[in-house]
Amino acid sequence: MDFDDTPDEAAWRAEVRSFLDRHPSAPEQPRAWQAILYDAGFVGVTWPVEAGGRGGTPMQQAIVDQETARHGLPPLINLIGIGMCGPTVIVHGSDSQKQRYLKRLLRADDLWCQLFSEPSAGSDLAALRTRAVRDGDGWRISGQKVWTTLAHLADFGILLTRTDPDVPKHRGLTMFVVDMKAPGVTVRPLRQMNGDAHFNEVFFDDVRIPDEERLGDVGDGWRVALTTLMSERLSLGGGGTSIGPKPEAVARHVAAHIGALPEDRQVLARQELGRGYVAALGARYTGYRQLSKLSRGELPGPEASAGKLSGTRSARDLTDLAVRVLGPDAATADAAWQDMQALLPGMAIAGGSDQVLRNIIGERVLGLPAEPRADKGVTFRESIR
Amino acid sequence: MNFDLDQEHLDLADGARDFLSASASPAAARSALDEGAGVRPGRAELIKSGYATITIPESAGGGGGTVLQLAVVAEQAGRVLAGPSLVNFARAAVLLENDPDRLAGLADGSLAVAVIDDHDPVLDAIGADTFLTLRDGTLVCGPGRVTARRPVDATRGLGDVTLGETTDLVRDARPRWAKAERVGRTILAAEGLGAASRLLGMGVGYAKERHTFGRPIGSYQAVKHMLVDVYVAVEQLRSLVWWAAWAADRAPGELPLAAAAAKAAAATTLELAAETVIQVHGGIGYTWEHDAHLYWRRAKTDRFLLGDDVAAFDEVARLAMGEAAR
Ligand SMILES: Cc1cc2nc3c(=O)[nH]c(=O)nc-3n(C[C@H](O)[C@H](O)[C@H](O)COP(=O)(O)OP(=O)(O)OC[C@H]3O[C@@H](n4cnc5c(N)ncnc54)[C@H](O)[C@@H]3O)c2cc1C
Numbered sequence: 001m002d003f004d005d006t007p008d009e010a011a012w013r014a015e016v017r018s019f020l021d022r023h024p025s026a027p028e029q030p031r032a033w034q035a036i037l038y039d040a041g042f043v044g045v046t047w048p049v050e051a052g053g054r055g056g057t058p059m060q061q062a063i064v065d066q067e068t069a070r071h072g073l074p075p076l077i078n079l080i081g082i083g084m085c086g087p088t089v090i091v092h093g094s095d096s097q098k099q100r101y102l103k104r105l106l107r108a109d110d111l112w113c114q115l116f117s118e119p120s121a122g123s124d125l126a127a128l129r130t131r132a133v134r135d136g137d138g139w140r141i142s143g144q145k146v147w148t149t150l151a152h153l154a155d156f157g158i159l160l161t162r163t164d165p166d167v168p169k170h171r172g173l174t175m176f177v178v179d180m181k182a183p184g185v186t187v188r189p190l191r192q193m194n195g196d197a198h199f200n201e202v203f204f205d206d207v208r209i210p211d212e213e214r215l216g217d218v219g220d221g222w223r224v225a226l227t228t229l230m231s232e233r234l235s236l237g238g239g240g241t242s243i244g245p246k247p248e249a250v251a252r253h254v255a256a257h258i259g260a261l262p263e264d265r266q267v268l269a270r271q272e273l274g275r276g277y278v279a280a281l282g283a284r285y286t287g288y289r290q291l292s293k294l295s296r297g298e299l300p301g302p303e304a305s306a307g308k309l310s311g312t313r314s315a316r317d318l319t320d321l322a323v324r325v326l327g328p329d330a331a332t333a334d335a336a337w338q339d340m341q342a343l344l345p346g347m348a349i350a351g352g353s354d355q356v357l358r359n360i361i362g363e364r365v366l367g368l369p370a371e372p373r374a375d376k377g378v379t380f381r382e383s384i385r
Numbered sequence: 386m387n388f389d390l391d392q393e394h395l396d397l398a399d400g401a402r403d404f405l406s407a408s409a410s411p412a413a414a415r416s417a418l419d420e421g422a423g424v425r426p427g428r429a430e431l432i433k434s435g436y437a438t439i440t441i442p443e444s445a446g447g448g449g450g451t452v453l454q455l456a457v458v459a460e461q462a463g464r465v466l467a468g469p470s471l472v473n474f475a476r477a478a479v480l481l482e483n484d485p486d487r488l489a490g491l492a493d494g495s496l497a498v499a500v501i502d503d504h505d506p507v508l509d510a511i512g513a514d515t516f517l518t519l520r521d522g523t524l525v526c527g528p529g530r531v532t533a534r535r536p537v538d539a540t541r542g543l544g545d546v547t548l549g550e551t552t553d554l555v556r557d558a559r560p561r562w563a564k565a566e567r568v569g570r571t572i573l574a575a576e577g578l579g580a581a582s583r584l585l586g587m588g589v590g591y592a593k594e595r596h597t598f599g600r601p602i603g604s605y606q607a608v609k610h611m612l613v614d615v616y617v618a619v620e621q622l623r624s625l626v627w628w629a630a631w632a633a634d635r636a637p638g639e640l641p642l643a644a645a646a647a648k649a650a651a652a653t654t655l656e657l658a659a660e661t662v663i664q665v666h667g668g669i670g671y672t673w674e675h676d677a678h679l680y681w682r683r684a685k686t687d688r689f690l691l692g693d694d695v696a697a698f699d700e701v702a703r704l705a706m707g708e709a710a711r
Contacts, residue, residue, distance in 0.1 A: 001394075001453065001631055002387050009386065059386060251702075252709035267699075274698025277705050278646045282621025285628050288388040295387075306617045358613040359606070366589050366616060368603035 003288075005063075012056075013063050016042060020071045030077035034108035037076070044082060044106040051090050052103035058294040069246075080150055081105045081112030083235030085158045088228045089177070092216040097177065101156065113154035114228065115145045115178065115202060122147070123356045125160075126169045126222060127375075127384070130204060132161035132176065139163075139176070139214075141184075141207040147350075151187045151200040154180045159209075160225050162380065163218055169380040173221030177213045184208070194342035229352075234300040236308045236351045243308065243347055244315025245340055247280035250322050253337070257325040272321045279314035283307055302364035305357040312347045312354070319344055388627070394457050401461040404434050409467035411676040417468075417539035418679075424468030424540045428512055432494045436462075437471055440478040440568075445488035447478070452568055452633035456575040456626055463579025466679055468540035469509040472691070475572045476500045479565035480517050480524060484554065487526070490515075500569070501546055506534055508690055510544030518548070524558035527551030538682035541690075564637070567644035570691045571629040574644075577651030577687055578626050581619050584658040584680050588612050588665045595667075602665070611661050618654040625650050642708070645700040652694035655684040 005013055019040050026033040037043050045061040047053020054060070068075070076082065086105050089097055104110045121128035130143025141161060151157065157178050164172035180187070184207035189197040216224040236243070254273050258266050287307055294300065322337045323330045330338070348354050362368045375383040390398070408426035416422045431437040439455045441447020448454075452475065459471045474491070477498045481487045490496035499513035507516075516529045529546040536543055555561065589612055592603030602608045629643035659681035663670035670677045688694050 001389060001391060001627065003631065003636070005386065247705070248709060251705035254702075255706035255709050258706070270699050270702035271695065273702040273705065274649065274700070277701050278625070278649050278698065279621070281628075281642075281646050282618075282625055282650060285388065285624035286621050288386065289624055289627075292387050292389045303620070306620060309613075310617050310621060355606070355610070358610045361613045361616065362603070362609035366603075366609075366612060368589065368592055368609050368612065369601045371604050371606070372600065 009059060009063060012060050013067065016064055016067045020067055020073065023073075024071070026074050030074065031108040031111070033074065034076050034078060034106075038107045043076065044086070047086065047102070047106070048090065051086070051098060052106050058291055062291055076108070078105060078108045078111050079235070080114050081110075084114050084228050084232045085112040085156075087231040088158055088175075088215065088224060091227045092175070092224045093177075094212070096212065097215070101177070105156075110155035111150060111153050113148050113151045113157040113180070114232075115148055115151070115157040115159040116225065116228075117147045118144060119146050123353060125225070126173065127380075128160060128162060128173070129384075130159070130161045132163045132174055132209070135208065138208055138210040141176075141178070141204040141209060143204050145202040145204075147190070147199050148187075148202050149199045149350075151180065151202050152189050152197070156180060157202075158215060158228065159204075160221055163221075165381040166379050167219070168377060169375060169383060170222040171219055172380055173225070174218050175215040175221040175224040176209050177215055178204075178207065178209055179213075182207050182209070192346060194339055194346075230300060232351050233302070233304045233308070243311040244344055245319055245322070247277050247314075247318060250318040251277065253322050254325050261325065261327070269321065269325055272317065276314050276318035276321060279310060280318060283311045283314060286310075302360050305352065305360050306365075308347075308351065309354060309357045309361070312344065315347070316341075316344045388624075390457065390627070394454065397454055398457045398461060401436055401458040402464070404436065405461050405465050405467050409462070409465045411466055411679045414466040414468075414538075414540045414679045415673075415676075418536070418682075421539070423512075424542060426467060428469055428497055429494055431467075431469070431471075431474075432492070437474045438478075438492045440475055441488055441492045442482075445485050446492035447488070451630075452571060453627070453630040455572060456630035459572045459575035460579035460582075460626070463576035463581075463683075464583040466540050466580065466683060469512065469542055470573070470576060472569045472572045472576070473499050473509050473513075476565040476569040477517060479568050480558075480561060481554075482561075487515075499546070500565070501529075501548070502566075502691070504689070504692075505545050506543040507531075507546050509542035510546050511542040513542075516546055516548060517554075518551075519558060519562045520551070522557055522559050523553050524555040524562065525551040526554050536686075538679075538686040540683070541686050543686070564640070566691060567629075567640050568633050570644040570648040570697075571626065571633055571640075573687060573691055574622070574629065574647035574651035575626045577655045577683075578619070578622050580680050580683050581615070581622065581651075581655045581658040584655075584662045584677070585612065585615050585619055587676065588615065588658075588662040591662075591666055608665060612665065615654075615658045615661050618650070618657055622647070622650045622654045642701065642704045645697045645704065648691060649694045649697035649701060652684075652688040652697065655680075655687060659684040 042064050044053035045056040046058055049055045118128045132139045132141050157180055159176045159178040161174055162172050163174040184205040186203040188201045190199055191197045258269055319341045323341050363370050413425040417424050436458045439448040439450040443449035477491055491498055496515045497513045498515045499507050499510050501507050501516050501518035510531045517526050528549040531544040531546055533544045592608055593601055595602045625647040629647040632639040632643040663677045669675050
């Protein structure tokens with residue numbers, strides 16, 4: 001056991017640092033910043049070289065993330081592309097799809113989004129209804145997606161559709177790469193509770209997709225989607241990444257304000273800080289354990305969901321404390337903490353709700369029996385009747 | 386970075402598991418409670434096995450090993466509610482460094498040491514003949530008279546100690562005392578980790594077997610989700626225990642925060658696990674014959690040892706804020 005950088009890791013960290021020292025601020029344009037980082041070799045570190053990546057280790061990627069955060073530089077814009085869409089294309093895409101898309105995705109020449117959720121298919125993703133129907137050498141898509149992060153800026157998306165309603169629901173799905181600028185695609189931004197509009201409704205009105213844009217086999221879309229969801233789990237909850245504020249930043253903020261509180265409130269605030277801090281450290285070091293496993297070449301398992309589950313909880317508790325130590329002023333003041341507070345409830349839903357993640361861990365990690373299901377063994381058409 | 390146990394640790398854990406599960410058990414903990422029987426495996430056996438003396442230097446007859454190694458063993462001890470605790474051995478090894486004679490006595494069993502904190506009762510006072518404590522900043526040592534109390538958890542050997550004539554060992558011993566307490570918290574947390582993970586296994590096993598309304602209870606989300614929350618807490622505790630043990634050996638600057646965090650997490654996690662597993666077992670979980678209450682007793686006792694969880698959370702907060710101000 002060892003927390004020190006190995007000689008290789010230390011050399012890598014020095015390389016990253018010296019580059020970032022020379023780029024103390026990022027350009028206004030987030031795509032431009034990602035392109036700069038990519039050209040320097042610091043985006044898609046773990047991606048295979050053929051896919052435009054570095055063929056590096058998860059630890060190297062973590063070091064890049066640590067150092068960019070330490071330098072106060074912004075995160076990448078194309079995170080959904082890098083974390084979810086790209087890995088899916090790498091596993092299931094054709095050679096020409098890989099050629100066309102991957103490097104441009106890493107440079108943020110193209111932004112990507114993930115078109116999975118629908119009004120009637122969130123947790124129960126395989127209940128989706130967006131139809132893809134054969135049309136000569138291509139397909140025609142009709143239906144609606146929702147909660148699609150970044151769709152309003154995206155150039156491409158991975159799109160999960162139903163191609164056969166007359167088989168059980170997981171078997172009739174097919175995945176495509178869709179050009180978000182194609183005729184018939186309409187994107188309507190939704191305003192989320194923190195006031196921003198990062199996610200969208202997306203309407204597909206007879207949109208044509210050539211067959212060469214299919215990702216994986218017809219009817220094999222669920223298996224393709226599982227690749228996406230596995231990557232999502234890791235990018236959201238695993239590998240030592242953190243959700244929400246750094247606990248150190250909360251401690252600094254509480255330290256600055258706690259003196260103004262009445263004595264009994266100080267005691268309570270310290271208890272809450274202690275509890276939130278311990279939970280955040282627990283999540284952080286559990287992430288380090290996962291990172292160590294990944295670096296030995298082990299695959300991310302369902303236990304990566306635990307990081308998101310506990311990370312969102314402690315992030316919410318700590319952020320709430322940060323707001324509350326401001327006293328009644330907090331009802332109107334301090335936009336930064338308020339913003340964070342209004343962002344975090346979404347994290348407990350996005351990428352699998354807390355309940356769904358508990359089901360996954362309970363069944364896949366602890367081996368507890370699955371719930372009986374009403375839709376088992378019946379065709380999708382029958383299941384929606 | 387490689388934040389994982391090495392093969393050497395895994396082998397050590399296997400050996401300790403074999404030894405401890407052959408010599409201690411919840412059944413033994415029950416009879417200690419029922420009949421006042423001695424705890425198992427007991428001091429002599431623990432010393433003979435070499436596990437209790439891992440952190441004592443080889444020159445004094447110990448194993449010359451690390452706190453992390455002892456933590457790995459302590460987890461296995463916690464699984465079977467073994468006694469006496471490895472905490473006093475770990476603390477005494479720190480307090481008595483530079484005292485080769487007493488260390489040798491600790492290692493060969495001729496000294497049965499317990500450490501007295503401000504807050505009585507004393508862990509494993511029963512069976513101890515030599516006591517270490519801090520008096521006005523000086524580390525002192527002496528014999529004592531032990532009064533047993535009616536125990537909540539008989540495996541913890543709690544008693545009140547009236548110290549006899551003491552000898553001054555080390556002046557200005559506060560830093561050393563603090564370090565020993567932190568190492569002790571780490572080992573206590575490791576025992577809590579073992580107990581909590583054993584509880585989780587019991588709960589999961591039962592939830593797969595027991596059927597109600599025609600399905601295994603583990604298929605009900607109310608039950609499943611409770612167990613998942615225990616699982617998440619146990620895995621986080623494991624990470625904190627390893628971090629604290631590693632810090633004790635390799636990064637003394639990180640030990641105060643890590644040990645307080647591990648102590649606090651152990652207290653809350655073991656309690657959560659015990660309460661959950663009693664609930665999951667229904668009426669059976671509430672019986673004397675079932676093992677759950679023996680672990681529950683551990684939880685309800687351990688949370689007070691080496692400072693309670695409220696104090697530990699407070700310490701985490703103070704350290705974190707202090708760190709932030711720098
Ligand atoms: C900030 C944000 C960003 C998002 N970005 C994207 C994106 O880029 N692309 C995309 O495709 N989707 C995205 N989503 C959608 C997200 O994946 C879904 O919102 C999520 O899966 C929940 O689905 P739902 O909203 O339909 O809620 P429902 O599935 O209707 O769930 C409602 C409630 O019921 C509970 N529930 C449902 N099923 C079960 C069950 N079996 N057991 C126990 N409880 C259950 C849920 O936990 C939840 O509390 C995003 C969501 C958010 C909040």
